[in-house]
Amino acid sequence: MAEPGTSTDIFDAAHQINTETLQTLQLRHNITDDTAGWDARLTSDLKHILFDYLYPWVWPFATKAGNHIDPLHRALIKNRIVIAAEDPKLHLIWHEDTIYIKPLPDYLLNFSIWQNYLRGRADMDMTFYQAAAGFLRSYSFLIQRESDFVIAHKSNLLPKYVSFLHFQRFIQRFRTLPDDAVSPRYHYGQLRLNRLNWLTHASKLATFVPRISTQPSPPIAPHHDHPPWIHPWYYHESRWEFRQHIANWxxxxxxIFASLSLILSAMQVGLASLDPGEAHVFVRTSKGFAIATIVAAAAPLVLAVVAVLVVLVAQFGFAVRAEVRRRRDNRVVGGRATGAA
Known part of the structure; x- marks a missing residue:
């Protein structure tokens, strides 16, 4: 008996839009190994490993509501550009005048995929099912009117063969799914990138403190087909050049410096108007504030120089490691070719 919220009749063959065979889908998605290949594809398209790690600490920084999602026409009203992003962690993430949305994989419109790889196997990881259900639930909020559907097509979010009527018939069951039927990511709707970046910074720093570096419950278990997960410094890096980071500050x-300059100027006027023997407290305060201002002005310059040096050393180290790997791989390939000969 299925648990509440995980009903297996959410999608049946009568409502599928994509009717291709499994063999055709595997060929188009470059999948050679039946089960392991689909597991890897579903992981890369649907899993949110970093967000699952951050989930226990997101609630102070975002509205915890799965329907907190603007329809696509509303995004345009807010002057946001809709960007198709294949990385699932960017789905429904917005930054300044941009919102990232993951295009809907066509195989999620196919009944055989749901039957064989999302809910039908005895060894199936239910997180695949919950991630797929939550992803489609998010699309039910993104596309509510025909104008939203037109925007989705123009933004390459939906397969071109999908009609509005067929999509509405397909998606309506997902609109009423409760939170316990979807993965933790979809307990939230759209999220602000800047806040997620700061939360990722804090979480990364916490990993260096033994007392608070333990993983949240439930523990994260990255898929075995993926390399070991490493906690990044950014949820998503939106600035790729050092000058962009400097410009941001x-x-x-x-x-800050204009405010400090104004305060120092006011202090100078106050000191000039004092008699030599009075207001010693004000004199000492002004002197201390002036020294603190000099330190505050010099510190960013020193940090900027240090940061530039760190970046240069890191880039040089990366180049050295890449060259070492390239030469090692060439020796291995050459040795095999010689042995084969």
């Missing part, structure tokens, strides 16, 4: 630093 120019405005707040300029505001």
């Amino acid at each position: 120019v405005a707040p630093l300029a505001f």
